[in-house]
Amino acid sequence: MGRDYRNEFYYGTHLGAMIYGDNHGLLFTEEGLNIIRPIMTGGATNLFTGSAARPPAWLKERYKIDIDDYVEETINELDIRPLPDELLGEASKRIMEAGISLGYKWEPLMKFIRPARAARFDCGAKCMLGCRCGAKWTANEYVDDAVAAGCELITQAKVDRLIIEDKQVGGVRGKINKRIPFEVRAGVVVLAAGGIGTPLIMQNSGFFDAGNGLAVDTTALVYGVSKYKGTSSEPPMTVAYTDDENGYMLSTIIDPWLSYPLIMFAKGIRYPLTWVNYTRTIGVMIKVKDEVSGGITVEGKISKPTTAQDRYKLNHASIVSRKILVEAGCDPDSVFVGPLRGTHPCATVKIGEMLDANLQTEVKNLYVCDASTFPEALDRPPVLTIIALAKKLSDHLLKTVFRRKAAQRVPAEPAEG
Template sequence: YFGTYLGALLYTDRASLLFTREGLNIVRPLMTGGATSMYCGSAAPPPAWLKSDYGIDLDTFAQETIDELSIAPLPADLRGEASTRIAEAAASIGLEWQPQPKFMSPARSPNFDCGAHCMLGCRCRAKWSANEYLDEAVAAGCQLLTQAKVERVLIENGCAAGVQGTLAGGIPLEVRAEVVVLAAGGIGSPLILQNSGLREAGHGLAMDSTVMVYGVSEFEGIGHEPPMTYGYEDLESGYMLSTLIDPWLLYPLITALKGLRYPLTWPRWNRTLGVMIKVTDEVAGQIFAEHDISKPITERDQARFDRAIEVSRRILVRAGCAPDTIFVTPIRGTHPSATVRIGEMLDQDLQTRVRNLYVCDASTFPRALGRPTVLTIISLAKRLSKHLLTNVLSETPAERHAIQTEVGKEKTTW
């Protein structure tokens, strides 16, 4: 079912019907590869403030990944005529959209076929996903347990000692380990930490909150073109724009959340142009439980949306859309993140206050990125791997025992 509409429902939390208390829709893939199994394949460099404000330099790791995975914009002839028209319309009002770097190599596919359905999962194999890293790890001798749910970290004498959870059918699972790295995502990792006694996890989160602005033109729309082939960032105003539309069968479901008359625009999907707005939102709200999440839109967030929506309307009109066809979708949460923040719950090495318990995913971000997150997460993972290999796993058993003994003497309350 991978790459189909049915698969998109089967592989996501609550069949893609996960909502915050405020009504933000969150699509949360629960499968190997995580969000990279259902993303748009877009890449952006780690933000400069990670280095300047938090002392975390990811430049070398990001460039290594770019070279390793051949991250680059698609060739001009594959970026899409309608998408290019949107970028040219933006340029006409002084906004220089750039070709978006992609985790996508058409040469890998015997039949490159990319469109809005890319978000359901890549069936033509042109798009990279983290499953490729998993395949390499298994080939190197790692054991992969699927359909497993980790519920808590085992903590003994102030040190991580493994994890507990369940396998399919509710079979108890316990894995012992001297080092634990959580990578369950912006929602999953804080829930595991909460269950492990680190109650402050999940207090505040970012979402890179997103809307689509749609308009209908006389030309063919962007639905059959690769998603997000062009992008634009306004760092001062706190938003990103790109070319994007919801997949054909999901379009009426998403637009119905705005009102019953909006799915009536579905027959015009083939002529619809879309501009995605992603704002760098403020950390707010809380993860109370697995399906109980609060993420309010703050005044600053709304002001950023208002500014970006006005710009997007101008672009779509310039691109040939009739002004009376333009509308904005409800806000959705696309990148649950900043729930186990560096500088608060984590040190520069991504370690919690529990020795040898690390976190490495979007939950570690100190604040919203407001841009594609995958390259930053990979870079953090490479940096953490280097730290573990150099400074942690190189310790002898005697050294580790001595450290654990000293930690165990400390008065710690969980």
């Protein structure tokens, strides 16, 4: 875990994203896919677009993971809903209308964003650097609640390995500030270091199948230039279209202002020059349900080969995105597909293989609860699914493990007579 950066002057800026991003935002797979992995309290929810989606039906149908009640509870608890029409963004609404006119069912996307929380709502592409106006929910709020309830938070602590004794977890070991060894003993451990961090800890602890295979919801942004104002000043991903038959999701988005030309270098030398049209550029994000392939090594090397099926889905989605952008008023000659990137590392410690339905490993009282548990790529925003899994796990622990521990602590009634 990194630091809590929320009160730093650079939180929510390009400088901040470089400071709290793994490898300063330059983390790449062996194949060249960029993965943004913030190392900080609250994790990736600091930089996500605040988007929410219910888990796919196959999670319950194929893997018997029923979290529907927890999903609805979270939606009500955090007031997750689409933004009001006036905040969807004009360019985003043009994309939605163009898509609908072509026969694609676009609709507003649920958001972890409540404009009323902000003194001055100020959302745009910069949302992906960290929310400075305060409208976006992040997992830091759960951290704050836990600390207020009496939990101890140790920041800048990196867990390296698990303590396992007689096939039962005994705690964790690691270093603080990369140099001070620490050990925390515990009868129950829940790993939640993410799709990359969790398998590394498990590999160091003797779980050789951890990190064998990886999905990342392979993503590409399709850009086009219009006569009108683009998507840069609008909240990202306010509207979306999901094609479960062909395995992808589309939504409206654009890279933050300074990130745009840097990312475009990966596409080719001439593409950073399209930055001059940034304010009139409209972006459509492609997020595909990619196949599990490659994996993560104990040295931290990440591999996610793009399979033939992945390429088919990307091309299908690119054709549809181009049609929609042109229909929305973009110059056909300006439309291009940006470089591939990995947005949601997952499926590295899978349910059904390394975990049971309660998210427990073969080691007693060792659980995992993050995107690494997904048995397949979601191809949709994962945060709501992860929260629901965490609620399910919490209920399981309270009803079983901690109930037994509480019963063991209750003193026996004194004998009469």
